[in-house]
Amino acid sequence: MSKRGDRMVNSNKRGSRRAAAARNQNATPPSRKRKPPPATGAKLWLKRIVIGSLAAALLGVIALAVAVGFAAQSLPSYYQLKATQTAQTIVVRARDGREIVELGPSFGEWLDYDEIPQVMKDAMVAVEDRRFYGHFGVDPIRLTGAVLEAFGADKRIGGTSTITQQLARNLFLNNNRSLDRKLREAILALALEWKFSKEQILELYLNKVYFGGGAYGIDSASRNFFSHPATQLSTGEAAIIAGLVKAPSRYSPTADVDKAVARAATVLRLMREQGYISAGEASVDVDAVNLKLRETENSVRYFTDYVLPQLDLLLPETFEPIEVWTTLDVEMQEAATAAISANTPKGAQGALVSLDRDGAILAMVGGTDYVESNYNRATSAQRQPGSAWKLFVYLAALEAGYTPDDPVVDTPVTIDGWTPRNSNGKFVGEIDVRTAFAYSINTVAASLGQDVGFSSVASMARRFGISSPISTYPSMVLGTSEVRLIDMTRAFAAISEKGTSVEPYGITRVTTASGEEIYRHERGRASQLVPAYVAAGITDLLQTAVNTGTGRAAQIGRPVAGKTGTTSSNKDGYFVGFSSGITTGVWMGRDDAKAVGGLQGGRAPAQAFSAYMREAVKGRPIEQFDTEVKLPGWMLEPDDEYLYGDPGDYYFIDEQGNLVEPSRGEGGQPFGVDGEQVPRPQIPVAPGEAGQAASDDFLERATGQRQPPEPPMPRTIRPSDAARERAGQQ
Template sequence: MRNKKKKDEKRRFNLTKRWKISLTIIGILLVLALIGFAAILYGGRLIVNEEALILDTTTTIETANGEIIGKLYNENRTMVQIDQIPDHVKNAFIAIEDRRFYEHGGVDFKSVFRAIYKDILAMSKVEGASTITQQLAKNLFLSNDKTWTRKSKEVMAAIYLEQRLSKDEILELYLNEIYFGNGVYGIETASNYFFSKSVDDLSIAEGALLAGLAKAPNGYSPINHPDKALNRRNTVLHSMEAAGMISTETRLVEEGKSIDLAIQKLQANPWADSYIDLVMKEASDEHELSIDELKRGGYRIVVNMDDNTQQIAYEKFQEEPYFPGNMAGVEGAFTMMDQETGKIIAAIGGRNYQLGDLNRVMVKRQPGSTIKPIAVYGPAMMKTDKYQPYTLLPDYAIDHNGYVVSNADNVYSNAVTIYDALKYSNNAATVWLLDQIGIDYSKEYLQKMGINLQDEGLAIALGGLSEGITPLQMMESYRTFANAGKMIDSHTIDRIYNKNGEKLYQAEPSETEVFSPQVAWNMTEILSEAVETGTAAAGEFSKALAGKTGSTEHPFVKGQTKDAWFVGYTPQYVMALWMGYDKSDKEHYLTGGSSYPTSLTKAILSEMDSRKPLAESFTKPDSVKNLPKPILLPEITNLQASYEFGGFSIIKGKLSWQGSDDERVIYRIYREEDGIDTRVGEIEGETEFIIDNALFKSNRYYIVPYDPLTKLEGIRSETIELSW
């Protein structure tokens, strides 16, 4: 009995010991498992790049009416949220790529063991067992090589992702990340590319076709290999049926459908390239959005381009007759904005412009005479007590401390009004006027318009600058005349949205007063006349237009032109057009002057007008007065003199003559007596004058017409004697 008792005790002890050992082993295994799992998670964390989870998304540039004119991307992808993707589309990918997606924790070990078995038999890596999570990890963080090291990293990254993200988040990333061939990334972009519809409009068959591309987008391409694509699509439909996602009846119906593609090719819009580059520069300069950020960030940028105007300008810039040069390669730049809002509706940076080229809209050029209104005449007329449109200026060659200026035609009239000096682009009077108002005073006004000059000489008056002014700046500066003297910053971007559709920016441009409304209106009337009968009369445009031409002399070829300009405005738009060579040397010069950019601008406006009528005339603001029309002093002819009886004077002298129909003309009557000419009277608008007590006075008289606007006398008449 005692021995039996001892044996029982020994048996219980051994059993207890075995349990303790087993529990210890289990505990150690659990600890090792936890350590291993922690190691996997830690390894996965090291592999996973958090930034890579933010997928590169295409930025679109579109007009106000929703037309996409450009896309910026590293990978052409439009993000879509998981709840926007139909269940049958999600199920198609799950059925063919990872049927146990919602059951595993990132790695499907059943599939892994099967793949390992086949790899061992083949003594190489021949079969994958990647889950959707593993595919996502590989695509985001790893290379595509088939090695055990890469596979181990893939497993660790997948397990880490499963711990960090929900199944829906993983599936959303996966469907947005997939490459579908033809430069297309993500399910939404693929839907639009292959079927011209959004993902939420895809049918079961269409969703199955896209799911079939995930494995080999080029091999199963419905464009290049339609038969393979059809078979692959049907394989996906069978997988969906096997997984209970669709019925047999549905599968048969969908299998019977042909592949009806509606390819949405990415159209090249060369006519928009200049504008797009201007948008990218504005995004960078004003909104701190670099090109790299735009290519990754998925922004939606709504711009102010009017696509009709942009295309009209682009097409006109292709017409050779508008670009006179001794050699091929004459370039040009054109920009136009809405004068009320500052929205840039068109921008042409070159005649054959491609993205990234030199955008001549932003290149500084010598402005020539287009600077006269903003640097000289506008500022001068702000001194209302000294300078009005009909103020006389000296018109002859004056030596300004060694700087002698001549008129373009070398013709002088001794005196000229501000009105005519600007209308006919008189050089001598302009330089004289700048000298009178002062260079510093002029530059103060230019600075208000965003133009900062380092130059200090009187050559500023004629646009002879060390650096120059851009077409964009010239356009903005003339807006002051188009809109009551106020400056506004031009802009291409109206709104910016992030990839989640949240508005980040809305343009609200502010204005700066530069000139008074009266000076602005005076300038509009003068520059309108310049277009009608002055230096800007070239070309054809029947509606309202005010503007100024400009040209610069070629530095190496005497008598030829380096830069040619027209800057102007209609009641709706302000524009600037430059033409010339990028490189000005003895071999490159314009053979025509400012009449060419003037004619080209009018051709653009005429085409715009034919599609949507432009304004017939400028509307005078209520707060300003119209500028009187210039008075043309007549030549006095048919002067006659006679005596008359009657009245208090008993004998009166009567003078009559042929003058002007303009009743504003004043006629001054002069008497010659003993070598002294005396003005005895004047009369406005009439061509008769009565001389009292004429019998007892000298009887020799002559008439001089007088302009009350310019305070200038005209040519005197012949002398006539009163006689019986």
């Protein structure tokens, strides 16, 4: 076909397409899909919430990135951090200003990453941060697991700090457990990971972390505990050092080898599970751990170990040297140490706490030898107080209406299947409350506890500062609930102060090296724990216990009030008492809670109390106790008034329900002194209440619609009867 023919064909095709397009334009357009209706109601709000949450999360990520970036820019260089010592030098002074101890950092040789034994690095990562090499400073897996665990039985978020976070805290922060500090710790950890390598972070951490005993860094710890540099650490020694980070005082090998080895076994197990060592290496030979011999340290370290950690809560963040002025009396501390050393039975431990009338800790001994064991039994150990617990039983009874002279009966008693027995196996019949307490008669204490209620006894103990768990089973009246010695001493100190609360404290003020005062103790507001007559009554009982009862060995030639305590099988011996404004508690026993032959509260503990208190009070004036029990009026009223009060203080109602006084005239108006009627007094009504002037219970009694309860059947112990008999004689 010619070219012209081709052009004609193409022209026809184009024409056909134009015609088809024209037909399509004239044709009815096809139906279009309907657009979905706009979201409304819950769907709209859900959409907004999702978008808002995403936007907020994005802004949060941006803000976090900016904060981390700024933090990374402001961080010192790696070499500056190596040269920085972040630990404080602390000078601790006694109450008279004498220096009693100086605590400061002990740094060994700096070990570069390649010089640190691989087993030391593996041990630390295994126990402190198993995903150290995989996270970015904060471990989201560990944090999520801790949060989920907090919703279980524990109800709190456990430790989630990575090695990097711990390094950030050690370098730049303190140990305050605040949300602000945790957030700053996380940001600084992210900044450290941004700026430094994992190797640099681990090197800084191992050379700076605190291992107890003043040792900072693995080389100092190795020299301190094993007498050789850290480059020579064995697998077992590395595991012991790695285990110290969690609790340097508790797991210190110089304090308790068994605990240190048990903790090291946990470290080795984690190392084996994570593939760092073989099963054959996952054991520690106790005999192979050669500990460095140390010179004897004064028992004052029990006191400093107790008070110095409180600085994290008392002080603002500071790393400059400080001086801590304390309540400790040097002479009293020496007397306390000598008393415990001389009187503690062989194979047992002894502890002592002594408080001034305002709660100042004058002396504290946590054990017979600080070097052998720095575990503070005066503040940390929870042991059964035995009959010393009867303080709270008799306090509850006195508050309920008993008096020291009320009759009680020492006779066999069974409560919910429990039958207490007296230590001598005998029953003496009718005695008074004072005698029952002085000779620590168990059957009477059990009857009193049942009468006032075991929950009332527990509540009384809580009121006086007992913070450990308290049982409400009947046997609790004999001191089966474990307590801390410092708490029991605090309770007796409140009795010494006539029922006023006492808060123990050990730091009076803190100054910087330049003399600037950055903390001063201020006594908190005291509260009256029991009425004055209750405090006087229990003081009467406590004084009798020392004068003629089980605590006679605690006498010091001046008035003393106190109570002995002995647990079953002689596992624990207690004596707590006070004289001349000083309250002292003594405990003795074995750490493994095994029986100690001949240990009784009225013997070794009371003797230690006496030996110490003779020295403690010799410079103080003799003080007589206030034991006069001045009962309140409600305890001395006749029966009807005891139940209802004075008839002149309440109103009756007539047949129409109108309130009238007992002596009334026409229309219910009372007579005045001169016989004239006077207006009925207006009884105030609380805002928002109806105008009823008396309770339904009162109106029922007043109208005779409900009779008063029948008098209780005769009991073995009847304090109210005795009180009323005294009232009738007056």
